[in-house]
Structure formats: structure tokens, C-alpha cells
Amino acid sequence: MNLQTQRMLGQQSTAEFNGLHVDALQIGQINEMRQGPEIRRKNNCIVNTGGKLMREEVERRRKEHRAKFEVAEDVWTSIVLPRPDNPLVLLDRKREELKSLAKELDNVVARIAAIEQTESLDQVTGTKRPHE
Secondary structure: OHHHHHHHHOEOOOHHHOOOOEOHHHHHHHHHHOOOOOOEEEOOEEEOOOOOOOHHHHHHHHHHHHHHHEOOHHHHHOOOOOOOOOHHHHHHHHHHHHHHHHHHHHHHHHHHHHHHHHHHHHHHHOOOOOOO
């Protein structure tokens, strides 16, 4: 989850966004446009080339981000995330799908074997039959 957040923000350090309700993709677009010799990237994410940020610096950046990027409360409180399916039910569905695919594979293998057997009989008898 943290790695995906870093990709969306376009930067490795996420501490300055802790506790904020922001549009990560908007910040990612801004970070994508940042260029210069002081900007170092790793896997398309900006990485810190200096030392660890002091607590005061992180707080200053957080205040700045809150003023620039924070989404209105009525917007983020109205977001409803879908509930994921019960993992056990999902696992059962996947097992049934796997059984069905295994049966289908067995049928295909049987049909191939029948065709190969017919072709080998045709070679022995010298007959030619049209293929299905």
C-alpha cells in the first residue's frame, strides 16, 4: 500500500502527507513536472538526496500541503469505498473456476488424442479424411 501511495504522489517520502486528505494524483502530476539537477528519481519517484528531514521541516511542509492540496471535508467524508468480497467466498469461486478449467483442458487433450489416433490410423491404411 505504501509503495502504491509513493507512486501516486511521485515521491518516496510520504511523512509530510500523514494525516492529510489530499488528491495524491494531483500532487503526482506536479511532482512529475519537477525537473532540475537537485531532483533525483528512483523508479520515477523523487527521492531525498539530503539527510533525514527534521520534525520542524516535516511539519512546515505538512502545513503548506494542507493549505495547497487538502480536499474539503464534505468531499472526503462522502467517499464510500466498496467492501471487498469475503476472501473465503472468493477462494471458493476461484477453486470452482479452476475445476471447470481443468475439465475443459481434459476435454481438449482427449480431442487432440482422438485426432492424433485417427491420423495415425489414416497413415497405416492410407486413407485421407477431412479434418473437423
